[in-house]
Amino acid sequence: MKNTEIGYFILNAAVSFLLAPLMMGVINKTKAFFAGRKGVSIFQLYFDIFKLMKKERVYSTSSNWILRIAPASTMGLTILALLFLPLGTFRSPLSFTGDVILFFYFLGTARFLTVLAALETGSSFEGMGASREVQFSALAEGTLFAVLGCLALRCGDPGLSGILQKNSLQLSSLATLAPLVLVAGAFYIILLCENSRLPFDDPETHLELTMIHEAMVLDYGGADLAAVFYAAALKFYLFASFLVMLLLPEDCYRTITGAVLAVAGVFVIAVITGIVESCMARSRFLKLPQLLAGATVLAALAIILQCFLQGGLD
Amino acid sequence: MVKAAGGVFLGEPRTKESAEAREVTKSMRVSMYFLFVLSLVMVILAPCIVRFTGGETAAGLAKLTAKLSVFSVICTVFLFVMLLLQNLFCKGGKRVSPTWDCGYARPDARMEYTATAFTQPLADFFAPVLKRAKKIRKPEKIFAEEASYEEKNDDAGLEYIWKKLAQVGSFLAGKIHFLQSGNLHGYIFMVLLVLGGMLVYAMLKK
Known part of the structure; x- marks a missing residue:
């Protein structure tokens, strides 16, 4: 592997690591703008994390070691997932065939630990949040793998770097655009679900009965809560990067500009999410599976279209 | 998995018996530790194991396994480092307190x-x-x-598919049950009939 590639790999990891909390600030600023407010600083999450690092950690008397290791492990697993993400034309040095499964299962393991830790506290609210988290993630998993199946079929490469680098928008061939657009739509719904954003969950709410992710982390404090906040921001960054790299036009892909656009595009996703959250309220829990079912239909339709376009499953 | 682990092991004990449950003795845990260490050794030595069992034909697989082994070890070390960093960077100390449960001072197993x-x-x-x-x-x-x-x-599959299929099979078996008379002469006669039938079929085919 060339030194340039390793250099870009380290740069990508460092940039993602540093910019992830900024995304949350961009979303909140967009929402404040649409609500006619000034809003908090876009760097607010950095301030919160630094403040929390100095605060005391509190552990429940009902808990044992799971609650103590969950935040750091969640953050560690999310960072490990980040190491597989390519940047523009530069593949991750860790990439291998089928690493896309490992990428999403790192994130899945992180969620598994968060859910276990929530149940370990014995709190009814955290149990409720954990139950909802598992319900929606179980339904989203099928959609996610339908999306990945379509993308792998489209490019003939089951690796994460291959899926993201070979599935660029080919503006010269508009006929092939339809499956990619459908898949991108389905993936955006998964992004909102997996990151507990509206209409699935309202991250701003402080009413335990309506929360999902926030309800699971009620018993964390200090550095543990900082790790939970950071991991959530990084997870959003990973999903947004995935989506952006799918939608980068083919022409700009093979240049350094493509790498810059990949990072800039993540913030465009943050602004879009802010606009979406400003325009709609959280849906009823009973209606949310319908939204995920809709996303699955989009992904299935994309697979059928792709098969039709390439004349079979080969 | 979460349901099983959460319902059985996590939170406050739900029964008197589970409240009195204790960990087994060290001698009983040794086998688990042994399996844990063996798993780690297998992960680290996976390329050698693949090459040893598969010979030269498995060289490509051994190369991939080597990459995965190194990555697994890096992941494990990384997660331990994360846990260490968490303790190093936390300046506020630790405290143990009852679970926060919206006003309940001490939630018990009935609220879980x-x-x-x-x-x-x-x-x-x-x-x-x-x-x-x-x-x-x-x-x-x-x-x-x-x-x-x-x-x-x-199990809906068992109830609606397999049991129904078993009922159909059982019904058909009941209809031909008379063939199983238990009489050896009868069975020999049936074999003779089948052989005769096959002979006639072969002759007609010619």
Whole structure:
């Protein structure tokens, strides 16, 4: 592997690591703008994390070691997932065939630990949040793998770097655009679900009965809560990067500009999410599976279209 | 998995017996530690094992396994480092306190989410394809003392597909049961009939 590639790999990891909390600030600023407010600083999450690092950690008397290791492990697993993400034309040095499964299962393991830790506290609210988290993630998993199946079929490469680098928008061939657009739509719904954003969950709410992710982390404090906040921001960054790299036009892909656009595009996703959250309220829990079912239909339709376009499953 | 682990091991003990449960002795845990160490050794030595068992033909697989082994070790070390960093960077210290539960000073096992409640949303979603049986005892009076909810989800595939197929098979078997008379002469006669039939078929085919 060339030194340039390793250099870009380290740069990508460092940039993602540093910019992830900024995304949350961009979303909140967009929402404040649409609500006619000034809003908090876009760097607010950095301030919160630094403040929390100095605060005391509190552990429940009902808990044992799971609650103590969950935040750091969640953050560690999310960072490990980040190491597989390519940047523009530069593949991750860790990439291998089928690493896309490992990428999403790192994130899945992180969620598994968060859910276990929530149940370990014995709190009814955290149990409720954990139950909802598992319900929606179980339904989203099928959609996610339908999306990945379509993308792998489209490019003939089951690796994460291959899926993201070979599935660029080919503006010269508009006929092939339809499956990619459908898949991108389905993936955006998964992004909102997996990151507990509206209409699935309202991250701003402080009413335990309506929360999902926030309800699971009620018993964390200090550095543990900082790790939970950071991991959530990084997870959003990973999903947004995935989506952006799918939608980068083919022409700009093979240049350094493509790498810059990949990072800039993540913030465009943050602004879009802010606009979406400003325009709609959280849906009823009973209606949310319908939204995920809709996303699955989009992904299935994309697979059928792709098969039709390439004349079979080969 | 979460339901099983959460319902059995996590939170406050739900029964007197589970409250009194203790860890087994070290001699009983040794076998688990041994398996854990063996798993680690197998991960680290996976390329050698693949090459040893598969010979030269498995060289490509051994190369991939080597990459995965190194990555698995890096992941494990990384997670340990994360845990160490968490303790190093936390300047505020630690404190143990009862679970926060919206005003309840000390939540007990009766307030916890049960395994049934945990899976109910998913079970509701798949209700059309599940064979469910619910038993609800609603709270009565103003100061309700007892209420309960029981749910049983049987294997729908077993109930609606395999059992039905087994019934059809059983019905057909009943119809030809008379052939199994238990009489050896009868069986020899049947074999003779089949052989005769095959002979006639072969002659006609020629």
